Amino acid sequence: MTSESDWIGPLCRIYSLLLLGYPAEFRRAYGGPMRQVFRDRCREVARRRKGGETLRFAINVATDWVRTAVRERASEFWSAGRRPARRNWVTEWAGTLLILLFATTSLVQAYVIPTGSMEGNLLVGDHMLVDRAAYADPGTLGRAILPCRDVERGDIIAFLYPEDTRETYVKRVIGLPGDRIRLERGQVIRNGRRLVEPYTQHIASWPDAYRDDFPLSPRPYTSPRGRDMFEHHVVNDEVVVPPGTLFALGDNRDNSADSRYWGFVPRSYVVGKPLVVYWSYEASTEDLKDWNVDHIVDLAQHFFTKTRWKRTFLVPRSQRAQEVEVNR
Amino acid sequence: MENETKAQALLPLTPPVFHILLALAGEERHGYGIMQDVAQQTDGALQLGPGTLYGCLKRMLAAGLVEESDERPDPTLDDERRRYYRMTLLGKRVVRAEAQRLAGAVTVAMAKLAGEKA
Numbered sequence: 001m002t003s004e005s006d007w008i009g010p011l012c013r014i015y016s017l018l019l020l021g022y023p024a025e026f027r028r029a030y031g032g033p034m035r036q037v038f039r040d041r042c043r044e045v046a047r048r049r050k051g052g053e054t055l056r057f058a059i060n061v062a063t064d065w066v067r068t069a070v071r072e073r074a075s076e077f078w079s080a081g082r083r084p085a086r087r088n089w090v091t092e093w094a095g096t097l098l099i100l101l102f103a104t105t106s107l108v109q110a111y112v113i114p115t116g117s118m119e120g121n122l123l124v125g126d127h128m129l130v131d132r133a134a135y136a137d138p139g140t141l142g143r144a145i146l147p148c149r150d151v152e153r154g155d156i157i158a159f160l161y162p163e164d165t166r167e168t169y170v171k172r173v174i175g176l177p178g179d180r181i182r183l184e185r186g187q188v189i190r191n192g193r194r195l196v197e198p199y200t201q202h203i204a205s206w207p208d209a210y211r212d213d214f215p216l217s218p219r220p221y222t223s224p225r226g227r228d229m230f231e232h233h234v235v236n237d238e239v240v241v242p243p244g245t246l247f248a249l250g251d252n253r254d255n256s257a258d259s260r261y262w263g264f265v266p267r268s269y270v271v272g273k274p275l276v277v278y279w280s281y282e283a284s285t286e287d288l289k290d291w292n293v294d295h296i297v298d299l300a301q302h303f304f305t306k307t308r309w310k311r312t313f314l315v316p317r318s319q320r321a322q323e324v325e326v327n328r
Numbered sequence: 329m330e331n332e333t334k335a336q337a338l339l340p341l342t343p344p345v346f347h348i349l350l351a352l353a354g355e356e357r358h359g360y361g362i363m364q365d366v367a368q369q370t371d372g373a374l375q376l377g378p379g380t381l382y383g384c385l386k387r388m389l390a391a392g393l394v395e396e397s398d399e400r401p402d403p404t405l406d407d408e409r410r411r412y413y414r415m416t417l418l419g420k421r422v423v424r425a426e427a428q429r430l431a432g433a434v435t436v437a438m439a440k441l442a443g444e445k446a
Binding site: 022026029030033034035036037038040041056057060061063064065067068069071072 | 358359360363375376377378379380381382383385386405408410411
C-alpha cells in the first residue's frame with residue numbers, strides 16, 4: 001500500500017460515522033455506495049496532490065453532509081405520516097446531534113503546536129486534529145468497530161505533559177517499555193543499536209553534554225520526574241524504560257524539552273495521534289498559548305498572508321528509524 | 329402526448345439532476361462515474377458530494393427518471409462491486425425537454441441583452 005492510505009483510512013472511518021447523521025432508511029439504501037464514492041474521491045484528490053483542491057474537497061464534503069443530512073431527515077419527517085411504524089423524529093434528530101457531539105469531542109481534538117520542538121516536521125502554529133481513538137483502550141466493542149493498535153516506536157504522539165497535565169505536548173516515541181536508551185554525540189542508541197533517524201533535525205546552537213550524551217547525571221534544575229528517572233531507571237549508563245511508560249523525544253533534537261529532561265510519559269497520558277494539520281498560521285509561542293487581543297488583530301490583518309497554505313491537510317507520519325550495529 | 333405532459337410536469341430540473349441525467353445519456357454509470365462525468369461536463373464547477381448524488385438518485389428513482397441496472401465491478405477502478413444506474417425512457421424525455429427549455433431561456437436572454445454594452 002502507498003503512503004496515501006495513511007489518511008484515507010481514518011477519513012473514511014470518520015465519514016462512516018458521519019453517515020449516521022442520515023435517516024436509517026436512507027443509510028441502509030445508500031450508505032455503502034456513499035462510502036465507496038467518498039473513498040474514490042479521496043484517492044482522486046490524493047493522486048492530484050494539490051493543496052487547494054484538498055481544501056475544496058473537504059469543504060465540499062462537509063457542506064454536502066450538513067445540507068443533505070438535514071434534507072433527508074426533513075423529507076423523512078414530512079413523509080412520516082404515510083408510512084407505518086416510524087421512529088419518533090425527535091429521537092432521530094437527537095441521534096444526529098449526539099453523533100456530532102461525540103465525533104467532535106471524543107474522537108478528534110483540536111490542538112496547536114506551541115513550540116518548535118518538532119520543527120522539521122511540525123511547525124509552531126500548526127493547528128491540528130488529534131485522533132483520540134487511535135491509542136485509546138477500545139474495549140471489546142471498540143476493538144470490533146475501530147481500528148486500534150498500540151503505540152509503536154517512531155509514532156508521533158500527543159500526550160499530557162507529565163509535569164503539568166493542563167498542557168498537551170507532541171513528540172516522537174523513541175522507547176517502549178523495556179528498551180535501553182542512551183545518546184552518544186546526539187545519536188540515539190536503542191538496545192545497543194544506533195538509530196538512523198531521517199526525521200530529526202540537529203541545529204546545535206551550543207554544545208551540551210547533557211543533551212547529547214544522555215544520561216550522564218541529573219542537573220541541578222532537573223525536575224523531580226527527571227530525577228526519579230536518573231535514580232531508579234539508569235542501568236549501565238543507559239535509561240531503561242519502565243513498564244507502562246514511553247520515552248519520547250522531539251524531532252528538533254537539539255532544542256527540545258523532552259524525556260531527557262522530565263522523564264517518561266505514562267502510557268495513560270497519551271491523548272492520541274496527530275491526524276492532520278487543518279490550518280497552519282505563523283504566530284509566536286506566547287500568542288498560541290494565551291490568546292490575546294494583539295493576536296486576534298494580527299489574525300484579522302494577516303490571515304491570508306500568514307497562513308501557510310501549503311501545510312493545509314498535511315499529515316504527520318510515523319517513521320521507523322533504521323537500526324545500525326554499533327562498533328564499540 | 330400524455331408522456332410529454334408528464335415530462336413537462338417535472339421541469340425545471342435542479343442542476344444536479346440535470347447533469348446526472350446528462351451523465352447517464354450515453355451509458356450506464358456507477359455513482360463515482362456519475363460524479364466524475366458531472367465534474368467534467370461543468371468544468372469542475374459542479375462537484376457533487378456523496379449525499380447530494382445519492383439524495384438525487386433516490387428522488388430520480390422514485391420519479392422513474394433512472395433505474396438501477398446491476399451490481400458489478402468497474403474494471404478500471406478495482407474489483408469492488410458497484411451499483412450501476414441507467415436512464416429510463418421518461419428520463420430521456422425529461423432531459424431533452426429541460427435542454428429545450430434552457431435553450432429557449434438562452435435565446436430570450438441573448439435577445440434581451442443584445443442591445444446592452446458589456
